[in-house]
Amino acid sequence: MMAERQAALPWQLWLLGVLVGVREAQGSVGVRVSPDCGVFLYQAHPPAGLEHPTLRYICQRLRGQPRYLTLYDPLDRIPVYSAYTFKPSDGLKRADVPWMFEPQLSGVSDLGEMQPFPQEEVHRRFEDGQAVLEDYSNTVGFERGQLNPDLHQADPDDKAATYTLTNVVPQVWEFSSGPWGQQENRVRQRLNNYCRGSAYIVTGVTTSGLAIRRRGSARVAVPTYLWSAYCCPRYDHNAPLAERSKLPVFASLGLNQRDSQVSELTITDLQDFLKRVTFVSRHFQIFQEDCLTPPSSLR
Numbered sequence: 001m002m003a004e005r006q007a008a009l010p011w012q013l014w015l016l017g018v019l020v021g022v023r024e025a026q027g028s029v030g031v032r033v034s035p036d037c038g039v040f041l042y043q044a045h046p047p048a049g050l051e052h053p054t055l056r057y058i059c060q061r062l063r064g065q066p067r068y069l070t071l072y073d074p075l076d077r078i079p080v081y082s083a084y085t086f087k088p089s090d091g092l093k094r095a096d097v098p099w100m101f102e103p104q105l106s107g108v109s110d111l112g113e114m115q116p117f118p119q120e121e122v123h124r125r126f127e128d129g130q131a132v133l134e135d136y137s138n139t140v141g142f143e144r145g146q147l148n149p150d151l152h153q154a155d156p157d158d159k160a161a162t163y164t165l166t167n168v169v170p171q172v173w174e175f176s177s178g179p180w181g182q183q184e185n186r187v188r189q190r191l192n193n194y195c196r197g198s199a200y201i202v203t204g205v206t207t208s209g210l211a212i213r214r215r216g217s218a219r220v221a222v223p224t225y226l227w228s229a230y231c232c233p234r235y236d237h238n239a240p241l242a243e244r245s246k247l248p249v250f251a252s253l254g255l256n257q258r259d260s261q262v263s264e265l266t267i268t269d270l271q272d273f274l275k276r277v278t279f280v281s282r283h284f285q286i287f288q289e290d291c292l293t294p295p296s297s298l299r
Contacts, residue, residue, distance in 0.1 A: 028059045029058050040068050040083050042291060047083075047284070048284065049283045050071065054073065060166070060167065067162075068082055071083075074105060077135070077221065083200070086199040089152065089188065099116070100114040101130060101165055106129045114164045130166060131165045131166075133165075144165070145168060145169050146163075147205070152187075170221075170223070179262040187252070194247060195232040196234045204226075204227055222256070225254065226253075227252065227273075228252045
């Protein structure tokens, strides 16, 4: 649940700014990556080997600007992954914006960016292709876990853009607030301290059939595993060995359960694991050439 909103920035005023910033629709949702969202991908390439005709790329836009990229599954009503550039941050979270949805997934609007959920009970107009607030309202033990977490962003609007249900999966509360949240902060500190250029992060999930149900129907898939990988081509070569050994590229993996732990592992080990347990092809690769940039460029 969102924390209490700050009086200094009422959500109604924030919403007015969103509406003022909306540009003409630009095809934010589709089977290909929108050109202006390529900036959030290492060498402008999305993870290879995850293609499927039912999946949709969402160029997540807010206030007229692209913020990050999500590969979304309208059937499971969760993101497969979100890809974003890390921004050095203090780790604080925003709590003054409403949850949002993606109009273009359901054809209810031609606005080219995320919108706050309406106050009226009109969610049934767009709940076929994405999760709605009601899906999470009566769940026991789960919370809305962001794949692009706001603590990995610095700009207030970049943080706000992470509060869309198309960037959210049901996470077991103890796992989200414990081991996974601690790992997100560990990565934040590492990249804050030792990354010297752009850092690209892809965070995704695997599923195995479990779902949140509403009115007797399966509504939102519950992830089995959460995984994440970062790529920082330019880093501090004088970092302590324990940190330098996890640069320029490393990964994390955790079981979405109570009493679970998060493991750090190489990008190769993560990709091999995902090839065994999910639908990715044998050519699956999160970053082009596994983010192994020639040494001459790492200064």
